[in-house]
Amino acid sequence: MSETKDLLITNVRPVDEQRDGSETVAIRIRNGIISDIIQDGPGPGVSGTVSSESGEDVPVFDARGAYVSPGWMDMHVHLREPGYEHKETIRTGCDAAANGGFTAVACMPNTNPPIHTRDVVSYVLRQAQGLAVDIYPIGTVSKDRAGKSISEMADMKEGGAVAFSDDGDPVQDSRLMRTALEYAAMLDVPVINHEEDLPLSRPGHMHEGRVSTRLGPAGTPSIAEEVMIARDILLSELTGGHVHVAHISTRKGVDLVREAKRRGLKVTTEVCPHHFDLTDEEIERHQFHTNWKMHPPLRTADDVEAMIEGLQDGTIDAICTDHAPHSVDEKDVEFIYAPNGIIGLETAWSIICKQLIMDGKLTLQDAVRKLAVHPRTILRIPVPKLAAGEPANLTLFDTETEWVCTPDSIRSRSVNTPWLNEKLKGRAVAIYNNNQFVKTGTPR
Numbered sequence: 303m304s305e306t307k308d309l310l311i312t313n314v315r316p317v318d319e320q321r322d323g324s325e326t327v328a329i330r331i332r333n334g335i336i337s338d339i340i341q342d343g344p345g346p347g348v349s350g351t352v353s354s355e356s357g358e359d360v361p362v363f364d365a366r367g368a369y370v371s372p373g374w375m376d377m378h379v380h381l382r383e384p385g386y387e388h389k390e391t392i393r394t395g396c397d398a399a400a401n402g403g404f405t406a407v408a409c410m411p412n413t414n415p416p417i418h419t420r421d422v423v424s425y426v427l428r429q430a431q432g433l434a435v436d437i438y439p440i441g442t443v444s445k446d447r448a449g450k451s452i453s454e455m456a457d458m459k460e461g462g463a464v465a466f467s468d469d470g471d472p473v474q475d476s477r478l479m480r481t482a483l484e485y486a487a488m489l490d491v492p493v494i495n496h497e498e499d500l501p502l503s504r505p506g507h508m509h510e511g512r513v514s515t516r517l518g519p520a521g522t523p524s525i526a527e528e529v530m531i532a533r534d535i536l537l538s539e540l541t542g543g544h545v546h547v548a549h550i551s552t553r554k555g556v557d558l559v560r561e562a563k564r565r566g567l568k569v570t571t572e573v574c575p576h577h578f579d580l581t582d583e584e585i586e587r588h589q590f591h592t593n594w595k596m597h598p599p600l601r602t603a604d605d606v607e608a609m610i611e612g613l614q615d616g617t618i619d620a621i622c623t624d625h626a627p628h629s630v631d632e633k634d635v636e637f638i639y640a641p642n643g644i645i646g647l648e649t650a651w652s653i654i655c656k657q658l659i660m661d662g663k664l665t666l667q668d669a670v671r672k673l674a675v676h677p678r679t680i681l682r683i684p685v686p687k688l689a690a691g692e693p694a695n696l697t698l699f700d701t702e703t704e705w706v707c708t709p710d711s712i713r714s715r716s717v718n719t720p721w722l723n724e725k726l727k728g729r730a731v732a733i734y735n736n737n738q739f740v741k742t743g744t745p746r
């Protein structure tokens with residue numbers, strides 16, 4: 303870890319609840335704390351170092367008009383450690399997060415062993431010490447992630463778990479979900495459910511619809527997701543527990559959440575960039591390349607439109623990536639045998655730019671709410687502020703930089719992304735967090 307406790311960031315445009323990116327400022331960081339936000343501060347062209355009042359050299363970063371916001375958080379990430387370190391480790395996952403502009407991630411417990419006891423929660427937190435990215439472990443809902451009996455939720459929360467989920471699998475058993483939500487209500491934490499009714503969805507390999515019928519593989523119908531969302535909304539109403547619908551992907555699913563929110567229920571949701579950018583047609587176009595296989599599957603153009611509407615009207619609270627690294631060997635098999643999931647941390651902002659920002663579907667302020675604010679309010683984590691006296695936890699980003707997502711540019715240990723070798727536009731520029739300044743796009 304290399305520390306940059308003092309830093310002057312010049313020529314940067316703040317985006318937060320108060321500011322929309324139209325003013326240019328300089329931000330002075332001292333000892334990891336924002337000491338000053340200087341209006342009309344040192345303009346472009348200042349670089350190298352400046353002297354502080356005490357005469358020490360302070361490094362200067364000319365942001366060249368990039369935006370700055372409170373540090374982003376991805377609340378749905380698979381870091382694979384412990385157990386699957388050939389796919390990703392806590393350290394490489396953090397490198398990927400920083401390279402994508404995230405200063406925090408919440409990691410899913412489908413590791414080996416699963417994050418199902420306080421010991422494993424502590425292990426993850428120990429591994430994360432000293433990193434530029436904050437790691438928030440999510441504990442399992444069920445013991446051994448087996449879906450049978452409830453885990454030691456209170457003990458894990460005490461140890462630092464911020465939410466509970468059996469993600470990768472749904473909590474299929476309704477009685478177990480009811481119990482989990484009763485505990486969640488007492489502990490004031492969300493239960494994040496992977497919404498899938500297994501008897502309805504299995505053995506689906508892609509979205510059930512026109513394309514799957516034409517191509518052949520068994521499909522996963524939208525109804526498998528929607529039935530489970532409906533159940534969880536009812537159980538949330540019954541128990542008062544907070545249900546967070548993971549990686550929503552269908553129009554009716556969004557409708558159900560919209561209606562639940564209208565009724566004032568404790569229901570929130572998130573969407574992944576691939577579900578508001580890609581459709582099942584891509585599987586045909588890319589001849590069953592497994593980088594287009596994930597769960598929930600890519601659905602239809604109408605569903606993509608519903609995701610964007612849900613983001614616009616506030617039904618969808620957060621944008622997450624469901625970053626799911628798999629090794630080349632694991633993905634290099636026939637489509638129906640390949641594991642589900644793609645990496646997403648490093649391409650998320652470019653896809654948000656392309657689909658939401660460029661044609662004005664979402665403002666920068668809205669995007670920052672869904673990337674920095676809501677993930678933390680959902681998980682009851684304090685939201686960083688761009689203000690003097692606050693710890694510097696921030697993301698610098700632009701909407702202009704053109705780049706190609708090559709294996710060399712990726713910091714994740716895996717490269718399973720549908721945007722591999724694609725030309726993208728808009729990029730995270732750097733993050734500052736935990737006394738560390740990490741520039742993106744620098745050679746590995």
Ligand SMILES: [Zn+2]
Pocket residue numbers: 469470471496548549597598
């Ligand atoms: Zn999932």
